[in-house]
Amino acid sequence: MEIISGMMSSKAGIFLLVIIFLAFVFDYINGFHDAANxxxxxxxxxxxxxFQAVLWAAAFNFAAYFISVYWIGEFKIGNTIAKSVNENFITLEVILAGIIAAITWNLITWKFGIPSSSSHTLIGGFIGAALTHSFMNPDLGSIMDVVVYNKVLPIFAFIFLAPFIGMVLSSILTIIILHICKNAKPAVAEWWFKKLQLVSSALFSLGHGMNDAQKVMGIIGAAVIFYHLNVDFDQAYVDAEDKFGYFVDHWGWVPITSFIIIGAGTMAGGWKIIKTMGSKITKVTPLEGVASETAGAMTLYISEHFGIPVSTTHTITGSIIGVGMTKRVSAVRWGVTISLLWAWILTIPISAVIAGLCYFVIGLF
Known part of the structure; x- marks a missing residue:
């Protein structure tokens, strides 16, 4: 509370509080937008x-906080997001424009039931606003220096790699399961797979929480670090070797709040997207549900290990396609899938354009 009251005494401080508030709004929207995953x-x-399903998913979204803190011991994905743009091109206006763009695109895709990536819209918005800021302030340096490529290029690569990995893993798991259970009675097997689907869904929800809640932490972290380095000139931040780690240590309420809010958002559901994911791509049985969710969870844990923010949407969609293809290629509704692919490809550039326009508008005030 002392930190917040100190911020409210300055225009930049109030600006930072607005960013934190909107970041949590995005976190909530991310929850109900990605509940379908x-x-x-x-x-x-x-x-x-x-109703039971959203409660189940929300509980494990929040439980992911404790795994991140007490098992993994760090927030690698949040750190990646915070460092995706060169700090010389980060301002509070840039961050605010990026968040507004991300919220806007998420609401548009939710309205039309398109399972786009909340992760990529946030990154696209952040980068788009920073590029616009650089273009309007050429004295800051070359526009080519805005993006931290060793952080961003793996994110771009996983737009295609995450669904592909999920697809391959789910296909392999489905084939293995079918081979193991080839002599099982169908009714008995279905009963067991319905129970196992509770486990696989929980595993995926844990991965979703660990992956997506950290993205909001990364944006808030970037804003807080900018504030302390450029507004109140906090020497402790200047001296900190790991500035994001220092932020997490001294703003400890931000991580747990991020996980709570994404869980609350998940409880709100995203029924239009759930319909697309659950039935329009391919018809899913309990066995295939276990295979797709387990494959999706494995992909998320791999990306978490390497600190690469991936789309949970892309991941589970690829996994669902994988189980469909094990039956026959025509079991996948490719018309729907191609439409989703276009949404994935366009998310980052559209978010970047929206963020650029938002930055222009913010600059008028």
Missing amino acids: SIATIVATKVLTP
């Missing part, structure tokens, strides 16, 4: 009712 298959197979 965790629960689409478990709802489609009627293992849980929609």
Whole structure:
């Protein structure tokens, strides 16, 4: 409270508080926008009712906080987001424009039931606003220096790699499971897979929480670090070798709040997207639900290990396609899938353009 009251005494401080508030709004929207990722298959197979499913997913979204803190011991993805733009091109206006753009695109895609990536819209908005800031202030340096390429290029690569990895893993898991259970009675096997789907859905929800809640932390961290380095000239931040780690240590309420809010957002659900994910791509059985969710969770844990923010949407979509293809290629509704692919490809550039326009508008005040 002492930090917040100190901020309210300055214009920049109030600006920072607005950014933190909007970041948590984005976090909530991210929760209900991406609720489909965790629960689409478990709802489609009627293992849980929609209400039970969102409660289940939200609980494990929040539980991911404790795994991040007490098992992994750090927030690698948040650190990646905070450092995706060169700090010389970061301002509070840039961060605010990026968040507004991310919220805008998320709401548009939610409205039309398009399972786009909340991760990539946030990154696209952040980069787009920074590029606009650089263009308007050429004395800061070359526009080519805005992006920290060793952080951003893996993110771009995983736009395609995450769904591909999920697809391959889910295909392999489905084939293995079918081979193991080839002599099982169908009714008995289905009963077991319905129970196992609770486990696989929980595993995916943990991955979703660890991956997506950290992205908001990264944006808030970038804003707080800028404030302390450029507004109140906090020497402790200047001296800190790991500035994001220092932020996490001294703003400890931000991580746990991020996980709580994304869990609350998940409880709100995103029913239009759940319909797309659960039935429009391919018809999913409990066995296939277990395979797709487990493959998606494995992909998320791999990306978490390397600190690469990936789209949970892309990951689970690729996994669902993978289980569909094990039946036959025509089992996948490729028309729907191609539409989703275009949404994935366009998310970053559209978010960047929206952020650039927002930056221009903010600059008028």
